[in-house]
Amino acid sequence: MKTAFMFAICLLFPIALVLAQKPGERWSETDKKEIMTMLEQTRQELLNTVKPLTEKQFFYRLDDKSWSANDIVEHLGLIEEGYVREFWWALAQPTMPASYRDSxxxxxxxxxxxxxxxxxxxxxxxxxxxxRYADKATCVRIFNTARDQSVEFFTKNAGVDMRGFYVFRKGGSGKREIRDLHQNALMMIAHTIRHTDQLKRTLADARFPKPDVIK
Structure with missing residues (x-):
């Protein structure tokens, strides 16, 4: 069953069903709104999810193979720091061939x-x-700092055509994949959604202790 959060995501993300990306398209006002809205919405959903957790709940793992809330938030902060560096790196590169837009x-x-x-x-x-972080407040602060830096990047560069700058990945098949910076931001946001949903499943698990039970 979709949570209210996921329902909101479904309303915002599939703008593409109406405004599908076309070859050679520039970064539009709709694109900008999507990124800025989702950066804040996914941040708040994660923060609201961890807010009621005690320190012991925050670090609690269901089993040896599962991640705690701390693990998830730490991972998200690390990933986002990497994306922020990548955003700025891509913006500093020379002009790429026009054919990359079509790709x-x-x-x-x-x-x-x-x-x-x-x-x-x-x-x-x-x-x-x-x-890496000894307490909940520090772990959350590191994530928040990284998210602030993402917001700052897209705010400072609101006039830049994010469809004209690229990052590259090698897929599972070994083939090089190209993303423009709008798509890279979408991937970072999707990653946050995935792990927030993972955290919600953990908190809903019958094995997850109540605050007055955990030792």
């Missing part, structure tokens, strides 16, 4: 769909949660 066309909706895809990802390397 990224149609990817917006696939990235939006990732928010609710059942396919599991795998954190690795420096993105793994390692209990």
């Amino acid at each position: 990224t066309a149609g990817a917006d909706q696939r990235i939006r769909d990732y928010a609710t895809s059942p396919t599991k990802g795998e954190a690795r390397g420096t993105n793994l949660p390692l209990h």
